Amino acid sequence: MKTIQPEEVQAKIEAGEAVKLIDVREVDEVETGHIPGVIHIPLGLLEFKMNELDKSEGYIMVCRSGGRSGKATALLQSHGFDVTNMDGGMLAWNGEVK
Template structure:
C-alpha cells in the first residue's frame, strides 16, 4: 500500500498542486473540520460510490487516524484504482481546515 504523510500532502497543496483527496470519515467528523475541497465518501458507502471515481486519476484517502483510509485504500487498489493512504489522518493534519 502506498502511503504519504499529512505534512507532504499539506506541502503539495500549498505549492498549488491539485490533489484528489477523499475523506472516508462519517458526516459529523467531516462537518467538525476537513481539508478544503476534499471529496467526502464515508467508508461504509465507498463500494456503492466507486462509479463516481476515475481510474485514470490518483487519489489520496483521508480519515481520522489512517485506519479507515487504509481500508479504503486496499479496497480501491483491489478494484484497479491508483490510491495512496494519508498516514496519521486528520490527527496529523496541521494545514487549513474548513
C-alpha cells in the same frame, strides 16, 4: 499500500498541485473539520460510489487516524485505482481545516 505523510500532502496543496483527497469519515466527523476541497465519501458507501471515481486519477485517502482510510485504500486498489493512504489522518494534519 502506498502511504504519504500529512506534511507532503500539505506541501502539494500549497504548491498548487491538483490533489484529489477523499475523506472517508462519517458526516458528523467531516462537519467538525476537514481539509478544504476534499471529496466526502463515508467508508460504508465507498463500494457503491467508486463508479463515480476516475481510474486515471490518483487519490489520497483521509480519515481520523489512518485506519479507515487504509481499508478504503485497499478496497480501491483491489479495483484498479491509484490510491495512497495519508498516514495519521486528520489527527496528524496541521494544515488548513474548514
